[in-house]
Amino acid sequence: MYEVTSAAIKTLAGQIGFDKVGVIGPEHANGPSWTRSVLVLALATLDAALDYEMYIEYNGRRRWYKFVYTILEAQGARLARVLREEGLRAEALTFEDSFSFIDLRMAAVQAGLGVRGLNDLVITPEYGPRVRFTALFTDAELEQDQPVRDYYCLNCTRCWGACPTGAIGPQGFDRSQCIAEFVPTPEMIARQQKLLTFPTPATRLQCRFCLDSCPVGQRQGTFYFDVVASSAKKG
Numbered sequence: 001m002y003e004v005t006s007a008a009i010k011t012l013a014g015q016i017g018f019d020k021v022g023v024i025g026p027e028h029a030n031g032p033s034w035t036r037s038v039l040v041l042a043l044a045t046l047d048a049a050l051d052y053e054m055y056i057e058y059n060g061r062r063r064w065y066k067f068v069y070t071i072l073e074a075q076g077a078r079l080a081r082v083l084r085e086e087g088l089r090a091e092a093l094t095f096e097d098s099f100s101f102i103d104l105r106m107a108a109v110q111a112g113l114g115v116r117g118l119n120d121l122v123i124t125p126e127y128g129p130r131v132r133f134t135a136l137f138t139d140a141e142l143e144q145d146q147p148v149r150d151y152y153c154l155n156c157t158r159c160w161g162a163c164p165t166g167a168i169g170p171q172g173f174d175r176s177q178c179i180a181e182f183v184p185t186p187e188m189i190a191r192q193q194k195l196l197t198f199p200t201p202a203t204r205l206q207c208r209f210c211l212d213s214c215p216v217g218q219r220q221g222t223f224y225f226d227v228v229a230s231s232a233k234k235g
């Protein structure tokens with residue numbers, strides 16, 4: 001029998017492939033009525049290849065979908081399955097409905113995984129903002145984490161200067177200007193076609209300037225999709 005403690009579940013989540021895990025109470029989410037704890041699970045996306053997006057049709061809707069979400073969903077489902085095998089109730093988040101269940105950025109801050117930076121993203125000490133989140137609802141009573149006390153966004157405003165559209169700045173985050181939008185207006189589609197890289201008609205690289213410009217947790221190196229993007233520009 002698996003010992004159901006916060007520490008044991010965090011270890012298990014790490015073995016499954018999550019890079020950071022925190023626990024918050026059910027009052028911070030809108031999960032199933034039996035929820036007693038919510039696991040907030042993070043995956044580092046140091047390589048932009050994890051953030052590439054595909055054009056797909058799902059339940060009659062055509063939309064862009066991010067590859068890393070599939071990894072988060074698969075790992076979350078695997079963790080939920082192990083917990084259910086131990087007699088717990090456990091449901092992992094799917095991204096189709098995630099907004100109605102939980103605000104992942106607020107949950108990550110509450111779980112002590114990072115702080116909200118000037119780029120409006122969650123900045124973690126290890127990976128900066130290069131991290132994506134999911135959640136898992138369970139009826140296990142787990143020890144909860146608390147928000148961190150240090151504020152390690154450096155207030156350097158590099159992210160503001162790097163944003164190609166002015167979507168982030170002293171005024172905060174303006175979603176209508178952000179070219180990472182999944183359900184774009186015709187005007188935004190035109191802006192995306194001008195500013196984003198499309199390796200194929202059905203794939204595109206998401207704008208990551210507000211992530212990659214952040215010095216917190218920055219890793220050196222040239223990653224696969226940087227090479228693809230620079231080749232596409234030259235071609």
Ligand code: SF4
Nearest residue numbers: 163178179207209210
């Ligand atoms: S994703 Fe791009 S457009 Fe959106 S806020 Fe970040 S840098 Fe700006």
Ligand code: SF4
Nearest residue numbers: 117154156157159214
């Ligand atoms: S680039 Fe600077 S201001 Fe922006 S989130 Fe990172 S540390 Fe904070």
